[in-house]
Amino acid sequence: MDSLREQWLILISTPIYLVVIGIELMLSHLQHKKVYTFKDTVTNIYLMLLNSGIDLIFRLFYVGVWQYCFLHAWHTWANYGWTYWVLLLLGEDFLYYWLHRFDHEIRFFWATHVTHHSSPVMNFTVGFRSSVFEPLYRFIYFIPLAWLGFRPVDILFMYSATQIWGIFVHTECIGKLGWLEYIFVTPSHHRVHHGSNPKYLDKNMGMFLIIWDKLFNTFQEEIPAEQYQPIHYGLTKNLEKPNAFTIIFHEWIAIWKDALQKGLTFKERLGYIFGPPGWSHDGSRQTSKDLQAMENLQQSFETGIPNNNETTSGLQVQTVNVQ
Incomplete structure (x- = not known):
């Protein structure tokens, strides 16, 4: 039944x-x-x-x-x-x-x-x-x-x-x-x-x-394109040559390469496996929170309105280029 x-x-x-x-x-x-x-x-x-x-x-x-x-x-x-x-x-x-x-x-x-x-x-x-x-x-x-x-x-x-x-x-x-x-x-x-x-x-x-x-503070309303920007679907960096194998395993391969880099501490290796996507031991990459903080800073400079978001402190202003 x-x-x-x-x-x-x-x-x-x-x-x-x-x-x-x-x-x-x-x-x-x-x-x-x-x-x-x-x-x-x-x-x-x-x-x-x-x-x-x-x-x-x-x-x-x-x-x-x-x-x-x-x-x-x-x-x-x-x-x-x-x-x-x-x-x-x-x-x-x-x-x-x-x-x-x-x-x-x-x-x-x-x-x-x-x-x-x-x-x-x-x-x-x-x-x-x-x-x-x-x-x-x-x-x-x-x-x-x-x-x-x-x-x-x-x-x-x-x-x-x-x-x-x-x-x-x-x-x-x-x-x-x-x-x-x-x-x-x-x-x-x-x-x-x-x-x-x-x-x-x-x-x-x-x-x-x-x-x-x-x-739990993960809600975001869809914003009209003229007020923000058109929605870009996919990943922040889409696969250049997706195929039946890479589309499933590309991130596993990337984790393997990152975690086996020379000179990393055990904690850093764990960070590449269980940390948030985009985390790096030297700060050379950005997580989603980093990208959001950078965008907030950029917008605050463009509008001249101070940004009081604590998550943006210490970040350098960069242009966010989402692919």
């Missing part, structure tokens, strides 16, 4: 995906926007298939871990009514927020998640551009749900359901959605998340609810 529920979710969502992708293709063509490219779309499908394959192979293990925790749960539910499902939704979305945030703030996990952000365009198929190796550790974040008495099959179902919402926010075709912007993750919020502009880096981490970002 429970596995049948997930199968129905897939059967219902698949034709919807095809319809909305078709509509987006037609609208972008009519508006003469280059939203889709053949190579990028094929890459999205390729990464989705790899991710799904690893997830299916590994599922027996991680569901087994959840089941063990469920059998030793701290709480047993008397029934599985609406309260159960609402609390499961809130709990799953809250834990996903932290999974996603750590994927951005810890380079070891960013090396996996970077594939999802490597597309220089924004369309519905980018939602399928999966972080290939994430199924190997993602389940750990949801162990507390099993300990709290939520059934493993229900955790899996809720994650799949919120993923559907997460796919549909990958688009430029939908503007702001009024009052929904205050509660849910919307296309406007997620366009910010995929932007490589300094102000947009590491923002809007939620999957279904935007309240976590507002609560």
Whole structure:
């Protein structure tokens, strides 16, 4: 019965995906926007298939871990009514927020998640551009749900359901959605998340609810281009020659080279592995916070308004050139 529920979710969502992708293709063509490219779309499908394959192979293990925790749960539910499902939704979305945030703030996990952000365009198929190796550790974040008495099959179902919402926010075709912007993750919020502009880096981490970002200070509203700058999708430095291998492993290779440099202390080597992306032992590179602080300083000098942000102290003013 429970596995049948997930199968129905897939059967219902698949034709919807095809319809909305078709509509987006037609609208972008009519508006003469280059939203889709053949190579990028094929890459999205390729990464989705790899991710799904690893997830299916590994599922027996991680569901087994959840089941063990469920059998030793701290709480047993008397029934599985609406309260159960609402609390499961809130709990799953809250834990996903932290999974996603750590994927951005810890380079070891960013090396996996970077594939999802490597597309220089924004369309519905980018939602399928999966972080290939994430199924190997993602389940750990949801162990507390099993300990709290939520059934493993229900955790899996809720994650799949919120993923559907997460796919549909990958688009430029939908503007702001009024009052929904205050509660849910919307296309406007997620366009910010995929932007490589300094102000947009590491923002809007939620999957279904935007309240976590507002609560934990990672929220950023989409700013009109004339007031800031157009959104640049992709990485701060996009891959020059992306291919089936480098698009998955390029950051792992970079970590390996950085951590094995001669003359580093053990702490510095750990910094290249578990520090934030962009960290360097000699300050020759910039993290997202460095780029944001530099942009704030630059804007304060241009406008003549003093910047009181403490994070900018000690930084030299540089021109931020986001690629």
